[in-house]
Structure formats: structure tokens, C-alpha cells
Amino acid sequence: MFRKILIANRGEIALRVLRAAREMGIKTVAVHSTADASAMHVRLADEAICIGPPSASDSYLNIPNIIAAAEIAQADAIHPGYGFLSENARFAEIVEEHRIAWIGPKPEHIRTMGDKVEAKRTAGALGLPLVPGSDGAVETVEHARKVAEEFGYPVLVKAAAGGGGRGMKVVENDAMLEGAFRQARAEAKAAFGHDAVYIEKYLKNPRHIEFQIFGDGKGKAIHLGERDCSLQRRHQKVLEEAPSPVLSAPERERMGMICAKAMADMHYRGAGTIEFLWENNEFYFIEMNTRLQVEHPVTEYLTGMDLVKEQINVAAGLPLSRTQDQVTLSGHAIEVRINAEDPQTFAPSPGLVSEFHAAGGPGVRIDSALYSGYRVPPTYDSLIAKLIVHDDSREQAIARLKRALEEMVVGGIKSTIPLHQRLVDEPDFRSGDYSIKWLEALLAKKG
Ligand code: ADP
Numbered sequence: 001m002f003r004k005i006l007i008a009n010r011g012e013i014a015l016r017v018l019r020a021a022r023e024m025g026i027k028t029v030a031v032h033s034t035a036d037a038s039a040m041h042v043r044l045a046d047e048a049i050c051i052g053p054p055s056a057s058d059s060y061l062n063i064p065n066i067i068a069a070a071e072i073a074q075a076d077a078i079h080p081g082y083g084f085l086s087e088n089a090r091f092a093e094i095v096e097e098h099r100i101a102w103i104g105p106k107p108e109h110i111r112t113m114g115d116k117v118e119a120k121r122t123a124g125a126l127g128l129p130l131v132p133g134s135d136g137a138v139e140t141v142e143h144a145r146k147v148a149e150e151f152g153y154p155v156l157v158k159a160a161a162g163g164g165g166r167g168m169k170v171v172e173n174d175a176m177l178e179g180a181f182r183q184a185r186a187e188a189k190a191a192f193g194h195d196a197v198y199i200e201k202y203l204k205n206p207r208h209i210e211f212q213i214f215g216d217g218k219g220k221a222i223h224l225g226e227r228d229c230s231l232q233r234r235h236q237k238v239l240e241e242a243p244s245p246v247l248s249a250p251e252r253e254r255m256g257m258i259c260a261k262a263m264a265d266m267h268y269r270g271a272g273t274i275e276f277l278w279e280n281n282e283f284y285f286i287e288m289n290t291r292l293q294v295e296h297p298v299t300e301y302l303t304g305m306d307l308v309k310e311q312i313n314v315a316a317g318l319p320l321s322r323t324q325d326q327v328t329l330s331g332h333a334i335e336v337r338i339n340a341e342d343p344q345t346f347a348p349s350p351g352l353v354s355e356f357h358a359a360g361g362p363g364v365r366i367d368s369a370l371y372s373g374y375r376v377p378p379t380y381d382s383l384i385a386k387l388i389v390h391d392d393s394r395e396q397a398i399a400r401l402k403r404a405l406e407e408m409v410v411g412g413i414k415s416t417i418p419l420h421q422r423l424v425d426e427p428d429f430r431s432g433d434y435s436i437k438w439l440e441a442l443l444a445k446k447g
Helices: 011-023 040-044 063-073 089-097 109-116 115-123 142-153 173-190 249-266 296-305 307-315 394-407 418-423 425-432 438-446
Strands: 003-009 027-033 047-052 076-077 155-159 168-171 197-201 207-216 221-232 236-242 269-279 282-289 332-338 355-357 364-368 383-391 410-411
Touching: 003 011, 003 142, 011 027, 011 307, 011 364, 011 383, 027 040, 027 063, 027 076, 047 063, 063 089, 076 142, 076 307, 089 109, 109 115, 109 282, 115 282, 142 155, 142 173, 142 197, 155 173, 168 173, 173 197, 197 236, 197 425, 207 249, 207 307, 221 249, 221 438, 236 296, 236 418, 249 269, 269 307, 296 307, 296 332, 296 364, 332 394, 332 418, 383 394, 394 418, 418 425
Parallel strands: 003 027, 003 076, 027 047
Antiparallel strands: 155 168, 155 197, 207 221, 207 269, 221 236, 236 332, 269 282, 332 383, 355 410, 364 383
């Protein structure tokens, strides 16, 4: 087993990894920018090393500085968390070239799945159902028009290097096509440095349902059920729950086994998430994330497994802790993402947290790096806390979520707690009858 893990991240996910490592008796090295000198992950780690100025490109994305920190601290493994360098195949290779263990998938799988055109091709070859669309990248307006006419408007132009909902354009009709195509390419170039795009049929009212999988890298893989992440704003997840209110047990079993088999065939290593859109009882693969997800605690509640410890064990060469038959899913779990944002305008709200009180009691988990007196920097992601609840049934989990939201106090800055309080009372949410379009429609209606 590893002696010392360097955590190449910040915020709640750096703490999450630190907690797993500490319980396993592994020492931790925090890295941080100058803006994060007094952050919680720095305070709790065994060692901390400053890797640069506030800007992420100079610190949390600075590969030479992170590798130097790992060498100075003599860390024998690196956990990348999510975001930042977690899906950077080149970084994973560099880590391994330095004889440091990479707590993540094989670099070649990160690379394949990071290119969404390649990812779709691979997923199709592994037997996963795809969203109908172009066969590969689309280079010209003429080609785009042919694809759109074949599948019928509306279509979606998507960046091959896409992520975080950027570089996507909905095209309603032929007149819009040329402008949207050029704009999507320009946006993709600006955001990711690559202008390759592809085209998909735009599904009208789907749900977003994803499967958590785990592979040992040697041909064994299991699935840990699904998460329903249909509550989104600007293609970004706001609330996640499991089980999905719309999936039957046989469907879960069928789709889960297809995913697990695909990952076993690929010899996938570590944690991964296969994302689908779901409409009229059909699944359509959209992408695969080769890392731990923000919403992984939902699955931890249902399975009783610790996904970070599982990642560490697999990276150290140990077998998966459970066979598929040993995985049981129990109860219902919901996660809400609490952001430092105005709950109405969603404008960022960084600054001094004058007061912080975390909810507690049975079946309540808070993953957060906040404390009273902490100053949320304006530089990074606005996620400040995840509130996750678990209970026997969906109805009880919603009651628990409502109760826990009432207990939470984040003073001094604005947060999205009031948005979540409004959501838990909405009849459509309570009945489970919502698609990926529902939240934006609600926000537009009530302002
Ligand atoms: P990203 O990597 O940028 O997050 P995804 O491919 O995962 O992009 O898509 C993000 C979200 O965009 C999905 O959860 C869904 O809400 C929406 N979306 C993506 N593809 C389609 C599609 N073909 N039809 C309708 N909505 C889509």
C-alpha cells in the first residue's frame, strides 16, 4: 500500500481524498495556490506545499510544479480529484513516468474518452446505445447540413473536446445551421484549443441517467447502479439522486450489466461514469467521465462502499472489494450542490463566510471545506458544500433533505440554499416527474 499520497486538488474533494487516506493510515500532501494558504485541505494535511499564484493555470494546472512537489515530499501516489488535471491523459502519463502511482484510469482510456468523437466510436463498438448523429467529426457546413437533414431538426452541435456544457449549440432549422456551426467551432477553439465538432439529434425531453462503474484494469468490472442527474441549469447538475425515479429494477440490471461488460472488455481501471440521456424508455450514451464524480456520495450511501478507498486500493493493484453479486443498493439518496452564488441571478458571491453551521443528524452528510472565518476566493469553482441525505424511501429522503436544508447556515455570502429549499417543495420534483429541461423552465416562469 502507498505510504504518502499527494492530492492535486483543493476544496471539498481534496478533503474527501484526505479523509479516505487518513483512515487507511496513508500520509497526505496538500498542494495549494497562494490564494488557498489557509484553506481547510492545507490545514488538515500532514504536509502542504505551495505550487503557485492564484490563477489555476499557474497552480492547480501547473504540471511541473505538482510533480516537483511530489518529488520533494516523496509521495508515492497522486490523486487528482475531479476537474483540474483529473482527465488530462498527458499528466497521468507524466506521473507514471516519474514512477509515481496514478490513482486513476489508464492514460490511454482517459485520452480516448476525453475526445467525445472517439468516445462515441468506442462506446458504440463496445455495444452501448448511442444518440443518433454524425459518424465522427463534421468538418464542413455542407456535411453538417447533410447530417441534420438525415436525422431531422433540431440537432445539437457539440465540441469533441467539450466539457462543462461548453461549446454546445442547438440548431432549430436550416437557416440557423451555418451560423451555429461556425459559432460552435469558434467557441470550442477558444475554450479547448480544438475546433473539432460533431452533431447529434437534439432529444426533446430526456432525463440524464448515469451509471457508476469500477474496473480492476485486468478484465473485471462491476456497476454500482445509476444516478439521476436531470435537475440541471445550463447543462450543469444542480441535484442528483439515486435510484432514478423512472428506472425499473430489470432495466437497471440490464443497462448496468451492459456497462460493466463494456468496461471489463476494455480492461478499464478505477472509477468511471457512463452518462446517458434517457427518453421513452431508451438509453442513449453521451459521454464517459474517467474520474470520480462530484455526485459520488449518492452511490456511497446506496452501496455502503467508499469509492475513494476503492480507487486507492485498485491503484495499488488490489482486486475490487466486491463482486457484482455482493453489490446491494439500499434506500434512496439525494445530493444538492450548494454554490456561492445568488440563488436568483446565479451571479458568483465570493467573500468572507461570517458563519457556518453544517446540518447533522441521521442520514445526513456534508462534504465541504468551509469554516467560519473562511474567505471564498473569487478564482475557482463556486461549489462550497454538498449536502447528501439518505433514507429508506424517496419520500423520506426528501423530508430529510428539507429538514437538513433548514439547519444549514452559511452567513456573509449568498448561497443557493434558498433555491434548493424551493425545489424540494415543487410538486413535479416530489413526484419525480422532471426532465433536463424542467429546472430552467421553472426558473424562467417564476423568475
Ligand atoms: P459536457 O461534457 O459539456 O458536460 P455532455 O455531452 O455530457 O457535455 O452533455 C451535458 C448535458 O447537455 C446533458 O446532461 C444534457 O442535459 C445536454 N445534452 C447533451 N447532448 C444532448 C442531446 N443530444 N440532446 C439533448 N440534450 C443534450
